[in-house]
Amino acid sequence: MKHAFVFPGQGAQFTGMGKSFYDNNAQARSLFEKANEILGFRISDIMFEGSEEDLKQTKVTQPAVFLHSVIGYLCLTNPRPEMTAGHSLGEFSALVANGALGFEEALRLVAIRANAMQKACEITPSTMAVVLGLDDAKVEEICATITDDVVVPANYNCPGQLVISGTKTAIARAIDLLKAAGAKRAMELAVGGAFHSPLMAPAQAELAAAIEKATFNTPICPVYQNVVAKAVTDPQEIRQNLISQLTGAVKWTQCVQAMIADGAGRFTEVGPGKVLQGLIAKIDKNAATDGISTGLEEAVAK
Template sequence: MKHAYVFPGQGSQFPGMGKNLYETNEQAKALFEQANEILGFRISDVMFTGSEEDLKKTNVTQPAVFLHSVIAFLCAEHPAPAMVAGHSLGEFSALVANGVLTFEDALRLVAIRANAMQKACELQPSTMAAVLALDDVKVEEICAAVTAETGAVVVPANYNCPGQLVISGALKGVEIACERMKAAGAKRALILPVGGAFHSPLMAPAKEELKAAIEKTTFRTPSCPVYQNVVAAAVTDPAVIKQNLEEQLTGAVRWTQSVQAMIADEAAEFTEVGPGKVLQGLILKIKKDAVVNGIS
């Protein structure tokens, strides 16, 4: 039986995140200072003393969550992972954990990704919405129908767990889709307080910018498989890992399917590494008797 490590994405941040690591571990302190230098500003100060509002800015949130996760992983004593996965941004953390990316290269890519996504968000009104207690196939059908009828793009973006799917797209498309989801029996269809349509075709400009950076970065052979968001399957070929990471910005996060694939491949224990316990909760909704814990 195998030990899986999973890494959270945007939304897990909180004021004070990582401060205890910095104050109690010399290796962690050195990594935070290295990150400050790479990013060109003291992100550690924002993480440790900034407000919730400060941490919501995409160019801060993404590197902050990445740093908390990766530094916690590198500084903790734990069994070697047999498999890794990350939710959206968390996939970059997972690729450091299994040796595909260096800490420095991954942080640079995360910073480029965050800034590119922020710029893409500003190009047109767009958003995301959580749909609860409606069959995935029905959500997919409604999204496709709204896009075809109105020309306003809306797509399934995050398959988080059974009964929880996030949709993403143009503001008009998401609003119409939400009304139809509720009419079709969804318990809730709630627009989320996000600034853009992550994991949708509207992220295409950001994808091109990130792709250019990824192509210049060395991807090494992993120490264990990564279960990537867009394919929800184990991947070990660095060239394929690179391609899937490029597709991730405009493709769906198939988290439910990824966890199911890890369980099918004999994952017996899941350790969430980084801020919060979001992924532990989702995994328990995917498999009620899963063994979950965390490193923060």
């Protein structure tokens, strides 16, 4: 059975994240200081001591979650991934883990992505909503009935949990229709905008330009990318899928199913929280999961 490493996305952040790595490991300290230099502000201070509001800003959240995940991974002793995947932003962490991107290159791309998405959010009042207890096909069908506005499936998290994305008005209409169709729950999320929808198109050109200039290597193992939900090893395909991901859906359920079909028997989540471990258990109750989320002592123990 193969060992898969998976990495969380935006929403997993918490005050104090990464501090135990910094306090206990010289390599981690060096990487945090390099990140502060690249970003032009002390993100480590915000991660360790900032408020929940400070951490919620997209331009902070995305690099913070990336840093927590990647520094945690790089502090592991000989992790040897046989496949990797990340949820949305987490895909960049997955690409560092499998060697497709270097740490500094990936951090620069994450910062550009975060700022571009923040700007796109400011253009149109938009949001996301989580839908529980309906089949994916029913949610897709209801979104498709709203033809005069933007609302699309955005995150296929696990069976019975799908996040939709769109304008504020379209999301409000969709929530009413989804509840009427029998959703156990349909509620707006506290997010900055309509991620993974056509409303992110203004951010795409900026990210695409940066990705085209970046150096991508042939990875040591496949990455299962969000928009295609299958193993990818070709650097040019990886680039294109990263660009498409901004406006395309995160097919997390399908990614995990593909990894299991290709032999994944153990999933290790590296990064803040345990969200992906919970989703994987709902996708396949037989999948073995564990995680590295808080500090070096955990990393060593694994």
